[in-house]
Amino acid sequence: MTIRSAIARELARMILPADSIVSVVDQFQEELLSRLQTSAISMLPQCSVPDERLRWNPKDRILAIDFGGTRLKFAIVSLPQIVIEYDDAFELTYNIVDPTFFNGIIYKICTKLAENGYVKKKNETSEVTKFFVSVTFSFPLNAKGEVVAMGKGFVMTNALQGLTVKQLIQSSFERIISDNFEDFSCAMNVCDVINDAVAVSLTSKFICENDSISLIIGTGTNACFEVPYGYLPPFKKDSLRETLPSNYNKETLNFKHVLVNSEIGFIGKDVISLQPFDIHGGISYEMPLECVTSGKWLPLSLRNILLQYNIIPKNFPIEFNGELVCQLAEDSANTWFEDQYYSLICQIARLLIKRAAFYVAAIVQAIDIITGCKNYNFIHVGYVGSFLQHSTFYREQIKYYSSIDIKLQFLNHSNLLGAAIATYLNKSDKHV
């Protein structure tokens, strides 16, 4: 046996899960149910899912805004066809988050809409163009919709205190339109502000039609799905009810499903056995499933392994990211590594992805059981995230490890579409 094949064997033993998938699905299912009942930081209900779509006026236009990082995207979306009529994006250069920050964004959006003829001058039309505005805001908000923290290079100011993102954006529109667009005839009504996990979930539900689970595997790992309202413990029922508008008929909740943002990254503390090379600080113990599945951490585990076996030098200049791992797993051309080790490195990358796929397949099957989805032959999973999207091997392995057919569907533009769908569903829901 060569040294390389000995290393490969040793790593296969350490990396590939010893438990059967059936047993891991069982353990994940128990953990999900227990988190649903007890955790105050995960498995939180996001909103109820309306099931009636009666009141939608086809003339209504939705302006969707995706505020998730330094590139702000916006689009005009027509529903129910889910067509993006117009979209654009710009970089956010100002990083102090105060009302001026929102005014700057809204000014740019209004300018683009006017330049492209989506809002008309008063002397050109007697009709006011009405927009329902819907926002995906990928920063933590509290139950009232106020910003709790920013991160990603943004600095929050005290000027935001006590104001919801909805109020901030609504008042920016009013101010910018009256100060800069007084010749134009338009009205902006800010309706929904949702987070990215909910946006993906609503897109998944709307596009996939069948019961579906939404999965995010990019930088991080997360999932969102529906459970019957009755499954929630009293404290989660109460917090959900507080977020609903006062005119919402709360009695109907008993017959509804609610979206649960599961934060599945936290799952697996007693199930996933992390190896020394998986430890990238305390976060690895807190988020074992994320640590072994996401595009951020998995490449760092590969790097640690290669360092541990002296396959690369300490000062190896190449960044270990999702793209590199996916190329290695697909065995594409070698640019960076010594030829004698290249096939071993590709093998290790595949082992790490196999482990990731095993746990993703297990969590999806566990979620499928607790949601009580009705399709016994397949599980429909709408997903986003570059790491999963760019790895055919990862997607194939997820299917390989599942005893039910997992249909993976990539949901392009889901942050914009999900925001638009939230408003469409709420506006057409009888109760809101």
Ligand SMILES: Nc1ncnc2c1ncn2[C@@H]1O[C@H](COP(=O)(O)OP(=O)(O)OP(=O)(O)O)[C@@H](O)[C@H]1O
């Ligand atoms: N071509 C690629 N192939 C494989 N993985 C990729 C590729 N491009 C990016 N990634 C990985 O995908 C992850 C980024 O995922 P994604 O593009 O979905 O962003 P995100 O999770 O929305 O991130 P952010 O937190 O910045 O919004 C990174 O871990 C990166 O290493």
